[in-house]
Amino acid sequence: MTNKTFILDLVPGEQLERYIVREGVSKFRTKQILEWVYKKKSDSFSQFSNLPADFRKHLEENYCLRSFTLKDKKSSKIDATVRYSFNTPDGFEVITVFLPHENRNSICLSSQIGCPIKCSFCASGKVPFKRNLTRGEILEQILQVEKDSGAVVDSILFMGMGEPLLNYDNVVSAIKSMVDPEQFGYGRRNIVLSSAGFVPQIMKLSDEKVAVRLALSLHAPDDQVREKIITGKIPYFVEDILQAGLEYGRKTKSKITIEYVLIDGVNNTQADAAA
Ligand code: SF4
Incomplete structure (x- = not known):
């Protein structure tokens, strides 16, 4: 190191x-x-x-100016998606996914090494949590992908490995650099933060004046079904998470996205849809 x-x-x-x-x-x-x-x-x-x-x-x-070394890069066989794997100086792996598109290039950033949330459908959830990424490591993913691909990243998705709101200070610090016109200069609406739903952090984020778009990874209509899908500990009820999301949307004047992965026989019944 x-x-x-x-x-x-x-x-x-x-x-x-x-x-x-x-x-x-x-x-x-x-x-x-x-x-x-x-x-x-x-x-x-x-x-x-x-x-x-x-x-x-x-x-x-x-x-x-850079801390990562490129370990591996895999292109999708079905579309233009590229999955990057970087080595950190302390020997961990950071995964970043580049999603090029005709009109807009997006990047899916990791915020942690490993993930404590452990969603049953997610490969990242099987990687034991090691540590939070620093603000620099979060930002470096954009710079490394732009340099390697020769493309400009237009929008940012905090949807890679990790729960961004459990790395609150570093993620918010990185977002402040992203939206600062003298730094990256991204529009606030071009940044989406996906969270499994940590209520106090959602409320705190709504006061940060960064007003990024929020996506809530619910994947279930109620707490019983959710516990089968998300096996890590999230000490908040679905109803409270939804309320926090609505409040976030109201305060930041933004739309909230609900993420719901359909798992056959677990969360895709008529009753789930009705709930
Ligand atoms: S919170 Fe995100 S990264 Fe973590 S296990 Fe769930 S889907 Fe995967």
């Missing part, structure tokens, strides 16, 4: 400025660094041409 500081982990407007000023460099350099990192998506300090050469050298020696 490298001892270098991963620059995407430093929150712009807070930590990044503190680090830069600590180096004895004028604060206005932060704006230039931000532009190279987030707007020009540069992956080498040697490209930071408007910074003094000795400062570039210092950055090279003490900071890094």
Whole structure:
């Protein structure tokens, strides 16, 4: 593992400025660094041409712009989907799925390594939870996929491995970089966060002024059926999750999506539909 500081982990407007000023460099350099990192998506300090050469050298020696190495990449046999697998410096695997389309390219981001929710139908649910991804690791997935594919990612789906609301601080910090016009500059409605339904975090998110679209992974009409499908512990009733979703939609003026995977004989009866 490298001892270098991963620059995407430093929150712009807070930590990044503190680090830069600590180096004895004028604060206005932060704006230039931000532009190279987030707007020009540069992956080498040697490209930071408007910074003094000795400062570039210092950055090279003490900071890094990427942390992953590409482990594997598999293209779907039925459509243009590409599944990326990256190695983290501490030896874990991060899965990212790229969904190119004629009019819009989407990316499905992971937020954790492993997933504690354990949905019975999901391969990620079989991977034991190891740790949360950092804000930089969440953002790096976009940069790695854009670099490899040569395409621009238009919309973000927090629907990969992990429950985003159980990695609340890092996910929200990454979203703030995504929607900041001086960083990634995504429209809020081009970001969808899918959650199994953690009520306090949904309410907290509704106050963050990021107003991304929320998708609730319910998969069941009631708690009894849901417990058969989602075997990890979610301490909230379906009714309370729905109420939190409605409140989120009201406060952020956005539509809520309900996700429901049909499992034969488990949640696809007439009674389930009626409920
Ligand atoms: S919460 Fe998402 S990633 Fe985790 S097991 Fe369920 S579907 Fe899979």
